[in-house]
Amino acid sequence: MVTRIQKRLARRLATQAISKGILVRPNNCTECKKATKVHAHHNNYTKPLEVTWFCSKCHWKWHKINGFSSVRNTPKDIYRYVLSINSIIHSKIKAVAMREKRSLTKQVQFMLAEFLEKGK
Numbered sequence: 001m002v003t004r005i006q007k008r009l010a011r012r013l014a015t016q017a018i019s020k021g022i023l024v025r026p027n028n029c030t031e032c033k034k035a036t037k038v039h040a041h042h043n044n045y046t047k048p049l050e051v052t053w054f055c056s057k058c059h060w061k062w063h064k065i066n067g068f069s070s071v072r073n074t075p076k077d078i079y080r081y082v083l084s085i086n087s088i089i090h091s092k093i094k095a096v097a098m099r100e101k102r103s104l105t106k107q108v109q110f111m112l113a114e115f116l117e118k119g120k
Ligand SMILES: [Zn+2]
Pocket: 029, 030, 031, 032, 033, 034, 054, 055, 056, 057, 058, 059
């Protein structure tokens, strides 16, 4: 069972490893080979330096199939995840949330559900 602390630790260690050049961020997604800013994804949070490099699309796809982790993600976690993908998305979500008079986290949940529907 992965705890939230373990997840956070794994992410922090991976980030440190990247900044120290221990882990090298490639320019392409491992899955679809697209040249883009790739995310460091953990298949296993107990192995912080074992990461897979995904573009945002493939990253979503992976989590759609495999789940976010054994820990249930709160809307806040999902919101943070969306934030980490792209700050442009953030301002877009904010605008839509305001227009629809929803809270930010509600809006993210809503959009996530929509996104997963479309991906089917
Ligand atoms: Zn990809």
